[in-house]
Amino acid sequence: MVGTMSAGAAHRWAIEAHGLGKRYRRRRAVEDCSFRLPAGTVCGLVGPNGAGKSTLLGMAAGLVRPGAGELRVLGAAPGTAGTLSRTAFLPQDKPLFATFTVAETLRLGEELNPRWDARVAERIVRSGKIPLDARIGTLSGGQRSRVALALAFGKRPELLLLDEPMADLDPLAAHEIGGLLMAEAAEQGTTIVMSSHRLADVATMCDYLVALADGRVRLAGETDTLLSAHLLVTGAHAAGGSPPRLAPHTLVESRVTGRQVTALIRPRGPVGEEWRVAEPDLEEILLGYLRSPAAPSLLTTSARVDDADAPTEGETAA
Numbered sequence: 234m235v236g237t238m239s240a241g242a243a244h245r246w247a248i249e250a251h252g253l254g255k256r257y258r259r260r261r262a263v264e265d266c267s268f269r270l271p272a273g274t275v276c277g278l279v280g281p282n283g284a285g286k287s288t289l290l291g292m293a294a295g296l297v298r299p300g301a302g303e304l305r306v307l308g309a310a311p312g313t314a315g316t317l318s319r320t321a322f323l324p325q326d327k328p329l330f331a332t333f334t335v336a337e338t339l340r341l342g343e344e345l346n347p348r349w350d351a352r353v354a355e356r357i358v359r360s361g362k363i364p365l366d367a368r369i370g371t372l373s374g375g376q377r378s379r380v381a382l383a384l385a386f387g388k389r390p391e392l393l394l395l396d397e398p399m400a401d402l403d404p405l406a407a408h409e410i411g412g413l414l415m416a417e418a419a420e421q422g423t424t425i426v427m428s429s430h431r432l433a434d435v436a437t438m439c440d441y442l443v444a445l446a447d448g449r450v451r452l453a454g455e456t457d458t459l460l461s462a463h464l465l466v467t468g469a470h471a472a473g474g475s476p477p478r479l480a481p482h483t484l485v486e487s488r489v490t491g492r493q494v495t496a497l498i499r500p501r502g503p504v505g506e507e508w509r510v511a512e513p514d515l516e517e518i519l520l521g522y523l524r525s526p527a528a529p530s531l532l533t534t535s536a537r538v539d540d541a542d543a544p545t546e547g548e549t550a551a
């Protein structure tokens with residue numbers, strides 16, 4: 234089945250998922266996910282609790298076996314020798330050996346990784362003022378996160394998969410690590426996929442976004458393209474009357490407050506003069522899709538796995 238995907242795409246696509254699914258007993262974690270992620274992007278993976286973000290990252294890291302569909306990472310099957318050495322995964326629980334010192338942990342990273350960059354790993358640890366002789370078990374949650382990030386960066390991967398890397402970092406540390414991530418992506422061409430609930434971080438750091446809800450892809454593509462594909466429109470709403478018509482635009486969500494109706498739309502042509510128009514931010518767009526499960530998903534051209542099958546006009550129902 235993997236052969237149905239573009240064989241020569243290794244250099245272009247960091248991740249390609251086609252009809253990807255995973256169930257735990259009868260519970261759906263990921264369902265019919267089809268998208269691709271261009272190499273060299275910094276991608277925010279967002280969605281509510283239980284949306285399937287960790288499961289998707291685990292599958293990309295080769296730790297969770299897909300139940301359905303196809304997944305390719307850096308052009309090959311995840312979990313194979315070829316992808317494992319080129320991928321670093323930082324899980325949410327940041328597993329480290331509690332009895333090892335920080336120095337021993339970094340030495341282990343060096344022994345396990347042929348492309349180990351001691352300079353970058355030590356810099357991350359030192360800038361957090363973490364003593365190299367401290368045992369992992371005595372560190373705070375944020376300090377452990379920093380050591381785990383040092384291990385991931387030190388590996389010098391082509392694909393860095395990070396599950397909520399900033400969750401227990403203080404604002405200053407999160408800002409510093411965010412800067413490191415962006416510098417890494419710019420200097421080394423590393424593709425970074427970072428799950429996060431901190432939309433402000435995602436908006437400033439990420440040039441690509443994949444939003445999951447209930448195991449399905451709701452939005453995927455360049456953040457700029459996703460932003461410019463939407464408008465927030467506000468108009469008068471007669472009490473008891475039906476809301477003003479928004480056709481031919483694609484309606485994502487509309488809400489009535491008193492005599493006003495506000496709608497998040499994907500415009501298809503000029504918007505009528507009766508509407509006040511504003512540009513939504515990433516959070517407004519994401520919340521609109523999460524509150525409206527029936528609204529059609531949006532995948533930009535670069536995020537679609539099969540352009541030949543995709544509808545025109547910049548959108549597809551996932």
Ligand SMILES: Nc1ncnc2c1ncn2[C@@H]1O[C@H](COP(=O)(O)OP(=O)(O)OP(=O)(O)O)[C@@H](O)[C@H]1O
Pocket residue numbers: 257260261262263280281282283284285286287288289
């Ligand atoms: N090992 C597991 N066994 C059983 N169910 C699981 C397992 N891992 C995940 N699930 C279920 O799969 C669904 C997706 O979970 P997942 O951890 O991927 O979501 P998430 O988007 O990362 O959530 P969060 O934002 O809370 O970390 C949830 O309903 C979860 O309960």
